Amino acid sequence: xxxxxxxxxxxxxxxxxxxxxxxxxxxxxxxxxxxxxxxxxxxxxxxxxxxxxxxxxxxxxxxxxxxxxxxxxxxxxxxxxxxxxxxxxxxxxxxxxxxxxxxxxxxxxxxxxxxxxxxxxxxxxxxxxxxxxxxxxxxxxxxxxxxxxxxxxxxxxxxxxxxxxxxxxxxxxxxxxxxxxxxxxxxxxxxxxxxxxxxxxxxxxxxxxxxxxxxxxxxxxxxxxxxxxxxxxxxxxxxxxxxxxxxxxxxxxxxxxxxxxxxxxxxxxxxxxxxxxxx
Amino acid sequence: xxxxxxxxxxxxxxxxxxxxxxxxxxxxxxxxxxxxxxxxxxxxxxxxxxxxxxxxxxxxxxxxxxxxxxxxxxxxxxxxxxxxxxxxxxxxxxxxxxxxxxxxxxxxxxxxxxxxxxxxxxxxxxxxxxxxxxxxxxxxxxxxxxxxxxxxxxxxxxxxxxxxxxxxxxxxxxxxxxxxxxxxxxxxxxxxxxxxxxxxxxxxxxxxxxxxxxxxxxxxxxxxxxxxxxxxxxxxxxxxxxxxxxxxxxxxxxxxxxxxxxxxxxxxxxxxxxxxxxxxxxxxxxxxxxxxxxxxxxxxxxxxxxxxxxxxxxxxxxxxxxxxxxxxxxxxxxxxxxxxxxxxxxxxxxxxxxxxxxxxxxxxxxxxxxxxxxxxxxxxxxx
Amino acid sequence: xxxxxxxxxxxxxxxxxxxxxxxxxxxxxxxxxxxxxxxxxxxxxxxxxxxxxxxxxxxxxxxxxxxxxxxxxxxxxxxxxxxxxxxxxxxxxxxxxxxxxxxxxxxxxxxxxxxxxxxxxxxxxxxxxxxxxxxxxxxxxxxxxxxxxxxxxxxxxxxxxxxxxxxxxxxxxxxxxxxxxxxxxxxxxxxxxxxxxxxxxxxxxxxxxxxxxxxxxxxxxxxxxxxxxxxxxxxxxxxxxxxxxxxxxxxxxxxxxxxxxxxxxxxxxxxxxxxxxxxxxxxxxxxxxxxxxxxxxxxxxxxxxx
Numbered sequence: 001x002x003x004x005x006x007x008x009x010x011x012x013x014x015x016x017x018x019x020x021x022x023x024x025x026x027x028x029x030x031x032x033x034x035x036x037x038x039x040x041x042x043x044x045x046x047x048x049x050x051x052x053x054x055x056x057x058x059x060x061x062x063x064x065x066x067x068x069x070x071x072x073x074x075x076x077x078x079x080x081x082x083x084x085x086x087x088x089x090x091x092x093x094x095x096x097x098x099x100x101x102x103x104x105x106x107x108x109x110x111x112x113x114x115x116x117x118x119x120x121x122x123x124x125x126x127x128x129x130x131x132x133x134x135x136x137x138x139x140x141x142x143x144x145x146x147x148x149x150x151x152x153x154x155x156x157x158x159x160x161x162x163x164x165x166x167x168x169x170x171x172x173x174x175x176x177x178x179x180x181x182x183x184x185x186x187x188x189x190x191x192x193x194x195x196x197x198x199x200x201x202x203x204x205x206x207x208x209x210x211x212x213x214x215x216x217x218x219x220x221x222x223x224x225x226x227x228x229x230x231x232x233x234x235x236x237x238x239x240x241x242x243x244x245x246x247x248x249x250x251x252x253x254x255x256x257x258x259x260x261x262x263x264x265x266x267x268x269x270x271x272x273x274x275x276x277x278x279x
Numbered sequence: 280x281x282x283x284x285x286x287x288x289x290x291x292x293x294x295x296x297x298x299x300x301x302x303x304x305x306x307x308x309x310x311x312x313x314x315x316x317x318x319x320x321x322x323x324x325x326x327x328x329x330x331x332x333x334x335x336x337x338x339x340x341x342x343x344x345x346x347x348x349x350x351x352x353x354x355x356x357x358x359x360x361x362x363x364x365x366x367x368x369x370x371x372x373x374x375x376x377x378x379x380x381x382x383x384x385x386x387x388x389x390x391x392x393x394x395x396x397x398x399x400x401x402x403x404x405x406x407x408x409x410x411x412x413x414x415x416x417x418x419x420x421x422x423x424x425x426x427x428x429x430x431x432x433x434x435x436x437x438x439x440x441x442x443x444x445x446x447x448x449x450x451x452x453x454x455x456x457x458x459x460x461x462x463x464x465x466x467x468x469x470x471x472x473x474x475x476x477x478x479x480x481x482x483x484x485x486x487x488x489x490x491x492x493x494x495x496x497x498x499x500x501x502x503x504x505x506x507x508x509x510x511x512x513x514x515x516x517x518x519x520x521x522x523x524x525x526x527x528x529x530x531x532x533x534x535x536x537x538x539x540x541x542x543x544x545x546x547x548x549x550x551x552x553x554x555x556x557x558x559x560x561x562x563x564x565x566x567x568x569x570x571x572x573x574x575x576x577x578x579x580x581x582x583x584x585x586x587x588x589x590x591x592x593x594x595x596x597x598x599x600x601x602x603x604x605x606x607x608x609x610x611x612x613x614x615x616x617x618x619x620x621x622x623x624x625x626x627x628x629x630x631x632x633x634x635x636x637x638x639x640x641x642x643x644x645x646x647x648x649x650x651x652x653x654x655x656x657x658x659x660x661x662x
Numbered sequence: 663x664x665x666x667x668x669x670x671x672x673x674x675x676x677x678x679x680x681x682x683x684x685x686x687x688x689x690x691x692x693x694x695x696x697x698x699x700x701x702x703x704x705x706x707x708x709x710x711x712x713x714x715x716x717x718x719x720x721x722x723x724x725x726x727x728x729x730x731x732x733x734x735x736x737x738x739x740x741x742x743x744x745x746x747x748x749x750x751x752x753x754x755x756x757x758x759x760x761x762x763x764x765x766x767x768x769x770x771x772x773x774x775x776x777x778x779x780x781x782x783x784x785x786x787x788x789x790x791x792x793x794x795x796x797x798x799x800x801x802x803x804x805x806x807x808x809x810x811x812x813x814x815x816x817x818x819x820x821x822x823x824x825x826x827x828x829x830x831x832x833x834x835x836x837x838x839x840x841x842x843x844x845x846x847x848x849x850x851x852x853x854x855x856x857x858x859x860x861x862x863x864x865x866x867x868x869x870x871x872x873x874x875x876x877x878x879x880x881x882x883x884x885x886x887x888x889x890x891x892x893x894x895x896x897x898x899x900x901x902x903x904x905x906x907x908x909x910x911x912x913x914x915x916x917x918x919x920x921x922x923x924x925x926x927x928x929x930x931x932x933x934x935x936x937x938x939x940x941x942x943x944x945x946x947x948x949x950x951x952x953x954x955x956x957x958x959x960x961x962x963x964x965x966x967x968x
Binding site for chain 3: 013016017019020023024027028030031033034037042045046048050091092093095096098099100103104105106108111114115118119120121122124125126127128129130131132133148149150151152153154157182207210211213214217218228229230232233235236240243246247249250253254257258260261265268269272
């Protein structure tokens, strides 16, 4: 009896590992084969049966993608845009969130509801007039076009307000009596107490900006301002005889976020689930 | 011109003149005037929601009054920033900055005032030694006990040597034992520093034990300002009578009946009828009542002024007897009036006397005159 | 007299303080508010307004005012209705399957086994792929000449899966499911971890089978998260643009022409701003309803929780 039970348990455990491994192979396969193909020659990629393991990896495709296919420039452009948007969203959301939580001003509630309402307007619904605005500002093909429309965030404002409301009111009173105005209270007390929120929203904002596709597509059309996501579309149009470069470029484009994923796993999870948990 | 024209609060450490603070229709504080002397420890006491914390916030400048004048050391401070009023506050929650060490917490107000580092360190060390928290300076607030946090909060208030301390229920988060210790420690500290303190509490025992003067607040209105003894002996109104004292004064409806009752020297004109029994009135009370056309009053009488007395005329049934060490209090129920249960009155059993049993029928007598209050306004009638 | 003068001075001092406070507040919200005004509220109003004007055929002629009739004509046009229908189809293809897979992977990884962290990392890894990255990977894998998936599916040569009217939208859907699986997995894992073990232990003691435990304990407790995933999924379906643009450009023969791609094509390929504006306003209206439903639900959940 006992032996049978142990065998049964072992078999169940084995089955679980088998299931997990199968699922992992399916999920990871597209990325795995992208890595493999980036290390093969175009001829090897096209050959059948396919090569599933690169015995003689070739690394030239990466420098080709980086240089000839302009991935280097596109990555730089994406980095500039993303860092600027993230920093700006953090700044404006913290400022507005603080005002809604701690500063008394007339129509505060109405203004706050106005900020909340922006969450209900998808960016996709305003691209037509927004592009006209950008063109009329003379911003077509500039970083301003990529960055300025996104320097504020409704959800960021909301999340920071909620987080700041968790700071005890008496801390504000104590700081006021200690001689600290709003700015110093914000910098010395409120922000240090809300570091997890800063990290979570920072990553949320970073991911959103980095992954943008539609907007950069319609406000830029030159190499000097094109972001890496749009660059990938250009890349995919390359000829079959450069397919290894396509795969290498795709990896290069995904690399920054992979690094982020491994470095800030906990904050990333919090950032991604922030919307779900806000209720 | 200059001498005679001095406003009433000029000599006070803190002076409130006709202060009102309304939120919409509701007045949290209603036409309050109060003078606090230099070096005084004044306790502001009242039930929760009576507006006592609002008064502190108005003095501190965290809120502005809707009407009235606030003076600190004779200077009008309405509209002056809290940081420029030079008062410190100790909060119920202590409001310590959780991410800073104890030392950083204490020196925080000095940093704001750009005190040089060496002097800051000296001040922090001095205050910490004074409050016996010098071994905690490197810890964060989360690593401290309630009593230790309380001391850190005090240290942060003391370190900048303000003109006055405002304390908002500073002991109410401590356990009972520590609270009693800290009461004494605070009184002692205040005497040593000689700084004016306005101390807010909802605990009347704390008020009576700590305050040289206590100010009782209810529904935003000041009820009485006096020494604890005065407040207990001559409560200004029925609210104060029922709020202060342990047990609080028994306040019972009574009717004024013609005819004198002779017990000792107290006789003239009328007497009080309470729950079928009879209580005498003093000559002064007779005189005070004489001018008014009243048939019913509220009679207040302390537990220690009542006794189980076979000669007494108020009949009651003993509900239970409580002992606090040497002291025993009998809760006695008066006869029912109509459908309602009879009122419970507290009676102190004198030291040598036999304690009545639960359920025992007794008669009660008074050995001191009752306080009389207007049944409509609650105001004391023999002021 | 001096008293009254003093009172006004005091009043002025207090109101100056309030004024400074108010100014601080507005200064702090100004950057956000200005951005929203220029890039959210103004364009929303302008989109509604643009929808009242018919764009002329020639780019040199001004557009003409036609009023709300353009809304009626666009909304009833077969091109618009077709794009709306394909968007709904896309949502139906991606959402139930994506959420079910997300829950399955989360359940699978929600066990105390050695090395489980490796599997968790693999399952969440696709959050690191943007739409463009995922699309380009699959674009190459589905290439009729060199694509490995085409080869394995027996579709080597010919026009390829993405050019097949029957399979194009399902293929785009699979790419989207794969790209989103990491996010759904993370979401569901977090929700699973929030379920107290004692509840499942209690069910086990009651003799419930593992399927029964899942049905009657786990799933009901996951339902708020599932609801959230559905809302995000619906909104995401209406915003899915990159995968269409890279994989099919709305083809073959409009079979992947979803609403957002229809707007894009109308506006920036055909320069028909009036038509695109109308479609944008409808897109906004649909997502507004979805979001409002979500807000109502969240409000109720908060209410019940307290």
